[in-house]
Amino acid sequence: MTFQITGEVPERLGDENPLGYSSYITGVQMPKPQIDFSIDPHESYDAPLSGVFRENLGYTHQGLSEIISIYEVGSFRVQAPIKPHFPPKTQEKIKKLMRRPLKPSEMVSLIDEICIISADFYKIKSRKHIAVKIDGTVVESADSEIDLLLKIQGRQFGVPVFVYEVGADSSPGWST
Amino acid sequence: MSRELNDKDYENKALFVRVRGIVQNLRDMRQVPFNFKCRVDTGFDDGVTAPQWFRSDVEIIGVQPALKTRTLANGERVPVYVCAAYIHQIDSCVFPLPGLPVKMVMLGNVERSLLGMDSLKYCTLILDGSNQKFSMIFN
Numbered sequence: 496m497t498f499q500i501t502g503e504v505p506e507r508l509g510d511e512n513p514l515g516y517s518s519y520i521t522g523v524q525m526p527k528p529q530i531d532f533s534i535d536p537h538e539s540y541d542a543p544l545s546g547v548f549r550e551n552l553g554y555t556h557q558g559l560s561e562i563i564s565i566y567e568v569g570s571f572r573v574q575a576p577i578k579p580h581f582p583p584k585t586q587e588k589i590k591k592l593m594r595r596p597l598k599p600s601e602m603v604s605l606i607d608e609i610c611i612i613s614a615d616f617y618k619i620k621s622r623k624h625i626a627v628k629i630d631g632t633v634v635e636s637a638d639s640e641i642d643l644l645l646k647i648q649g650r651q652f653g654v655p656v657f658v659y660e661v662g663a664d665s666s667p668g669w670s671t
Numbered sequence: 672m673s674r675e676l677n678d679k680d681y682e683n684k685a686l687f688v689r690v691r692g693i694v695q696n697l698r699d700m701r702q703v704p705f706n707f708k709c710r711v712d713t714g715f716d717d718g719v720t721a722p723q724w725f726r727s728d729v730e731i732i733g734v735q736p737a738l739k740t741r742t743l744a745n746g747e748r749v750p751v752y753v754c755a756a757y758i759h760q761i762d763s764c765v766f767p768l769p770g771l772p773v774k775m776v777m778l779g780n781v782e783r784s785l786l787g788m789d790s791l792k793y794c795t796l797i798l799d800g801s802n803q804k805f806s807m808i809f810n
Contacts, residue, residue, distance in 0.1 A: 645697065655738055
């Protein structure tokens with residue numbers, strides 16, 4: 496099953512085309528470009544999330560229009576920049592964190608939600624260590640945690656950065 | 672420069688060592704030193720712990736500690752700040768520069784640090800419980 500968005504370039508350059516793009520070259524009619532954004536929902540990040548997990552995160556219904564934000568540029572409909580989209584409850588926690596400190600338990604659940612969704616979204620292999628910004632962007636990855644910390648040591652991100660081992664909720668004890 | 676710590680006595684039935692090192696900003700090479708009396712803890716996964724107030728010292732040199740969840744001994748999961756540190760000296764054992772790279776966890780408010788398995792992986796630890804002595808031999 497694919498989700499398709501098809502856009503067409505207007506035939507004439509006019510007011511309805513604010514981008515200023517034209518397929519006209521003097522005297523020559525160029526073929527209309529057909530833009531096809533094909534998105535397979537089974538490949539998107541929400542596929543591994545079970546129904547119960549989605550309900551706990553605050554999803555009301557499952558729909559691609561909720562997950563993939565689409566905006567229009569002129570007469571084109573394009574997909575938003577690739578970044579994980581968080582469920583409403585997580586977004587509320589992030590807004591709350593910007594206003595005042597969270598309780599440790601809330602912070603732990605926020606870190607888990609952001610890192611799990613981000614690792615799922617970018618399809619990162621298990622046992623990889625990743626550094627994730629609070630908006631879900633993965634800024635660095637490495638095979639071991641100390642390598643990751645040395646890579647990001649000295650870099651300023653402006654927002655909190657989380658360190659997470661993909662596939663592990665925490666590290667209780669010595670890992671072999 | 673010795674790489675061995677032989678027959679050190681237990682203190683209050685526990686292993687304590689003096690750990691010196693630095694946290695370094697790898698972009699501009701600014702650094703902040705630390706000097707903690709640490710308890711050797713083989714049940715602790717990370718390298719060394721530091722009190723929470725050390726985070727402000729680290730941020731002064733431009734290092735932004737990352738957040739991570741850790742499971743405490745009582746099973747509680749808490750958010751902690753982590754960064755990379757270099758250990759230069761453990762008691763009389765001195766290590767060549769840049770030192771031993773270990774994970775530093777900023778947790779708690781009292782200066783009661785732990786030396787965990789991320790630091791102990793560089794050495795052989797010999798415990799002599801009957802004589803209350805221990806030895807550390809670094810590779």
